Amino acid sequence: xxxxxxxxxxxxxxxxxxxxxxxxxxxxxxxxxxxxxxxxxxxxxxxxxxxxxxxxxxxxxxxxxxxxxxxxxxxxxxxxxxxxxxxxxxxxxxxxxxxxxxxxxxxxxxxxxxxxxxxxxxxxxxxxxxxxxxxx
Amino acid sequence: xxxxxxxxxxxxxxxxxxxxxxxxxxxxxxxxxxxxxxxxxxxxxxxxxxxxxxxxxxxxxxxxxxxxxxxxxxxxxxxxxxxxxxxxxxxxxxxxxxxxxxxxxxxxxxxxxxxxxxxxxxxxxxxxxxxxxxxx
Amino acid sequence: xxxxxxxxxxxxxxxxxxxxxxxxxxxxxxxxxxxxxxxxxxxxxxxxxxxxxxxxxxxxxxxxxxxxxxxxxxxxxxxxxxxxxxxxxxxxxxxxxxxxxxxxxxxxxxxxxxxxxxxxxxxxxxxxxxxxxxxx
Numbered sequence: 113x114x115x116x117x118x119x120x121x122x123x124x125x126x127x128x129x130x131x132x133x134x135x136x137x138x139x140x141x142x143x144x145x146x147x148x149x150x151x152x153x154x155x156x157x158x159x160x161x162x163x164x165x166x167x168x169x170x171x172x173x174x175x176x177x178x179x180x181x182x183x184x185x186x187x188x189x190x191x192x193x194x195x196x197x198x199x200x201x202x203x204x205x206x207x208x209x210x211x212x213x214x215x216x217x218x219x220x221x222x223x224x225x226x227x228x229x230x231x232x233x234x235x236x237x238x239x240x241x242x243x244x245x246x247x248x
Numbered sequence: 249x250x251x252x253x254x255x256x257x258x259x260x261x262x263x264x265x266x267x268x269x270x271x272x273x274x275x276x277x278x279x280x281x282x283x284x285x286x287x288x289x290x291x292x293x294x295x296x297x298x299x300x301x302x303x304x305x306x307x308x309x310x311x312x313x314x315x316x317x318x319x320x321x322x323x324x325x326x327x328x329x330x331x332x333x334x335x336x337x338x339x340x341x342x343x344x345x346x347x348x349x350x351x352x353x354x355x356x357x358x359x360x361x362x363x364x365x366x367x368x369x370x371x372x373x374x375x376x377x378x379x380x381x382x383x384x
Numbered sequence: 385x386x387x388x389x390x391x392x393x394x395x396x397x398x399x400x401x402x403x404x405x406x407x408x409x410x411x412x413x414x415x416x417x418x419x420x421x422x423x424x425x426x427x428x429x430x431x432x433x434x435x436x437x438x439x440x441x442x443x444x445x446x447x448x449x450x451x452x453x454x455x456x457x458x459x460x461x462x463x464x465x466x467x468x469x470x471x472x473x474x475x476x477x478x479x480x481x482x483x484x485x486x487x488x489x490x491x492x493x494x495x496x497x498x499x500x501x502x503x504x505x506x507x508x509x510x511x512x513x514x515x516x517x518x519x520x
Contacts, residue, residue, distance in 0.1 A: 113519060114417060114483065145250060147285050147378050149419050149481045153492035155435040162338040163291040168324040169334045175323075176335050180316060180452060187447075188440040198441045199448050202434040206495070207481045209285045209343045211250065211376040218376050220289035223342070240483040240490050242419050244518050246380050247249060281386060283421050283514050298474040299427040304460040305470045312453060312471050345421045345479045347386065347512040354512050356425035359478070382516050383385060 113141045113243040121232035125178075127160065127170040130239060131224045135217055137241050144215045146246035151207045153238045156197035156231035158204035164224040173228070197231035204228055212243070249277045249379040257368035261314075263296065263306040266375060267360045271353055273377050280351045282382035287343045289374045292333035292367035294340035300360040309364070333367035340364055348379070385413045385515040393504035397450075399432065399442040402511060403496045407489055409513050416487045418518035423479045425510045428469035428503035430476035436496040445500070469503035476500055484515070 115137040117130055130150075138148060152159045163169045177200050186195025208225070211218035219225070227239055251273040253266055266286075274284060288295045299305045313336050322331025344361070347354035355361070363375055387409040389402055402422075410420060424431045435441045449472050458467025480497070483490035491497070499511055 114485070145378075147380060149483065151481065151483050151490060153490065153495065155433070155492065155494040160338045161291070161342050163324075163334055165327065168322070168327060169331070169338075172322040172324050172331050172335060173338060176317060181448060186440070186444040188435075188444050191437065191440060195441070195444050198435055199444060202432045202441075202445060203476065204339065205341065205477065205480065206433050208341065209287065209345050209481050211285065211287050211378045213250070213376070218287060218289065220291065220374075222291040223289065238492075240485070242417075242483045242518060244380050244419060244516050246378060281514075283516060296474045297427070297478050299460075299470055301463065304458070304463060305467070305474075308458040308460050308467050308471060309474060312458075316452060340475065341477065344477065345423065345481050347421065347423050347514045349386070349512070354423060354425065356427065356510075358427040359425065380516050382514060 115241050117239040119237050121229040121234050121237055124232050125174045126229050127173060127226040129164050129224050130227055134225055134241055138217060141243050143212055143243050143245045145248050146212045146244050148210050148212055149242045150225060151240045152227055156194060156201045157237055158201045158206055158228040159208045160204055160226045160228050161208055161223050162226055163222040194231045200230045251377050253375040255373050257365040257370050257373055260368055261310045262365050263309060263362040265300050265360050266363050270361055270377055274353060277379050279348055279379050279381045281384050282348045282380050283345050284348055285343060285345050285378045286361055287376045288363055292330060292337045293373055294337045294342055294364040295344045296340055296362045296364050297344055297359050298362050299358040330367045336366045387513050389511040391509050393501040393506050393509055396504055397446045398501050399445060399498040401436050401496050402499050406497055406513055410489060413515050415484055415515050415517045417520055418484045418516050420482045420484055421479060421514045422497055423512045424499055428466060428473045429509055430473045430478055430500040431480045432476055432498045432500050433480055433495050434498055435494045466503045472502045
């Protein structure tokens with residue numbers, strides 16, 4: 113089973129919580145056990161599992177990456193001006209694989225699924241979710 | 249097939265080798281080919297594949313992350329004092345997917361599976377292992 | 385279905401594009417939907433999804449990691465002189481999981497699959513590709 117989540121981003125860099133959309137897809141599939149793979153299409157976006165109590169951690173992620181991978185100092189900036197975006201996306205990675213436990217995502221209390229936007233705003237970002245059923 | 253490894257950590261930050269527990273689960277499953285997904289529940293822990301010749305690399309991991317992501321300077325610290333723990337966990341990531349080859353984990357000679365503790369000590373950390381059988 | 389891509393690297397650190405080899409394997413399998421897991425064996429190598437328009441991003445990846453994780457300052461250097469290689473490999477991670485969509489890899493226009501070499505040159509690096517078929 114496969115479902116592509118399409119979303120819009122509104123800043124150059126932000127984390128967008130997509131947990132509910134992924135849960136909805138899993139619920140509709142009826143699958144009880146196995147794994148769910150979330151994959152961000154786009155070489156300047158990524159998937160991160162992170163807390164979503166408030167905005168603090170998401171802002172810390174953006175600020176921390178900005179210090180580690182500054183803007184405007186990369187070879188690739190001569191082409192697109194987004195060398196830092198590619199580095200952030202590649203280092204964080206586009207894929208996470210999450211267990212399915214009794215029909216629900218096996219996330220812990222403080223784990224949410226985020227699309228990381230590193231080169232927005234974009235009218236359309238896509239996350240491909242694939243469910244592979246398993247046996248108990 | 250699914251199995252949750254439960255373990256205890258003894259420091260704020262450490263890498264705990266769980267390769268043997270994962271291998272035991274795979275052995276009991278009898279599965280010969282496919283993939284095994286290891287997923288760390290907990291937004292301040294992660295999974296890392298790393299060498300385990302002695303303690304040196306594990307200590308280097310903790311020290312390197314401490315320099316890149318210092319303690320006490322994050323927005324989230326006002327809430328829990330563990331902003332750095334969340335950043336480290338999100339950047340390293342909770343999931344790794346390992347091939348199953350002839351009934352064994354497809355790790356190379358120097359690859360071991362570690363739970364990374366970034367906000368311990370904790371009495372209970374959980375790693376969900378899911379086996380998806382495949383065909384040759 | 386499983387296939388191991390074997391390749392040779394020519395520098396201490398470089399990114400080698402293996403997208404075509406992975407696509408060829410997928411094509412031969414005839415699988416239309418599901419996931420493909422790419423796993424780099426070797427504790428000083430990794431898999432990264434990244435742009436391949438020209439050499440710029442790959443060079444930026446190597447240079448950025450060199451600044452974040454310098455050579456020669458790690459405990460593990462006393463053993464093998466490759467402490468930085470292990471850190472880079474562990475942080476980037478050996479596995480990525482990619483959706484299979486209508487018989488093709490679900491990469492976007494600018495996403496390619498790279499083996500990251502962090503301790504070469506090596507006569508033989510191995511990437512294990514496992515296809516798990518799924519249903520639409």
